[in-house]
Amino acid sequence: MLNLNQIPSTPKFFGRRKGRVVRKAKQFLLENMLPQIRVTPETNFDAESLFGSPKQEVCLEIGFGDGQHLFGQALKNPKNGYLGVEVFQNGVANLLTLISGIKEGDNLPDKVDVCEYNVQNIRVFDDDVRLLFKAIPDAFFDKVYLLFPDPWPKNKHASRRFVNSENLKEIKRILKSGGIFRIATDHPVYKKHVLRTMHQNSDFLWTAKCGDDWRKEPSDWVKTKYQQKAIREGRRPVFFDYRKV
Ligand SMILES: C[S@@+](CC[C@H](N)C(=O)[O-])C[C@H]1O[C@@H](n2cnc3c(N)ncnc32)[C@H](O)[C@@H]1O
Numbered sequence: 001m002l003n004l005n006q007i008p009s010t011p012k013f014f015g016r017r018k019g020r021v022v023r024k025a026k027q028f029l030l031e032n033m034l035p036q037i038r039v040t041p042e043t044n045f046d047a048e049s050l051f052g053s054p055k056q057e058v059c060l061e062i063g064f065g066d067g068q069h070l071f072g073q074a075l076k077n078p079k080n081g082y083l084g085v086e087v088f089q090n091g092v093a094n095l096l097t098l099i100s101g102i103k104e105g106d107n108l109p110d111k112v113d114v115c116e117y118n119v120q121n122i123r124v125f126d127d128d129v130r131l132l133f134k135a136i137p138d139a140f141f142d143k144v145y146l147l148f149p150d151p152w153p154k155n156k157h158a159s160r161r162f163v164n165s166e167n168l169k170e171i172k173r174i175l176k177s178g179g180i181f182r183i184a185t186d187h188p189v190y191k192k193h194v195l196r197t198m199h200q201n202s203d204f205l206w207t208a209k210c211g212d213d214w215r216k217e218p219s220d221w222v223k224t225k226y227q228q229k230a231i232r233e234g235r236r237p238v239f240f241d242y243r244k245v
Contacts, residue, residue: 067095
């Protein structure tokens with residue numbers, strides 16, 4: 001007999017999947033370039049086959065937005081492998097623009113080959129990261145980045161916040177022992193939410209020893225689009241590094 005509890009439920013996503021019209025160059029990149037670096041829940045999660053060569057560190061960025069941080073990290077650290085996850089199609093297209101240099105108004109080539117670009121250590125899952133968790137083996141990542149997640153500041157929306165016990169269970173599982181989970185936020189409600197939720201969780205330890213460790217950008221930081229918006233609008237971002245116990 002059918003057991004309803006055995007049917008995997010699709011998590012509800014509350015953000016935006018599509019925005020403004022995707023213009024010609026971005027549409028071209030989504031159709032021709034994304035399939036070359038796309039990861040799916042059926043992908044074999046072996047770091048070497050995923051990235052085409054052994055990697056020093058393997059990192060995950062959840063909700064990479066326009067991709068500046070993901071691209072910047074991958075450019076600075078060619079020996080590492082980066083898996084970026086983003087639901088918002090225009091954000092994924094922007095990352096492809098950063099990697100390929102192909103912009104609106106350029107003459108589009110007949111085809112693209114990611115092997116010809118400088119940055120070859122990025123892979124992308126263009127959907128909700130929660131749909132990918134099951135495919136990722138235990139202790140796969142050295143670092144997980146969650147940068148400026150949607151804050152959902154109203155109490156009635158608190159259950160939508162990404163930092164919650166269910167997702168933390170998965171983050172803990174896919175991180176190596178001693179691996180880092182980095183959360184950045186500029187929202188006062190989310191700052192408190194992170195501190196409270198992570199404090200109650202015995203799987204992670206906050207690495208900060210003094211105020212500068214969370215008020216200042218980490219040394220290996222690359223600015224994100226949301227961070228720059230927050231600074232322009234007078235909000236102060238904070239950076240929390242948690243180590244998996
Ligand atoms: C506020 S934006 C921040 C983007 C980027 N990290 C930055 O700092 O510029 C949050 C992003 O997370 C993405 N996001 C939210 N939940 C997600 C999920 N479950 N899986 C993948 N992406 C998600 C959203 O689509 C959105 O682009």
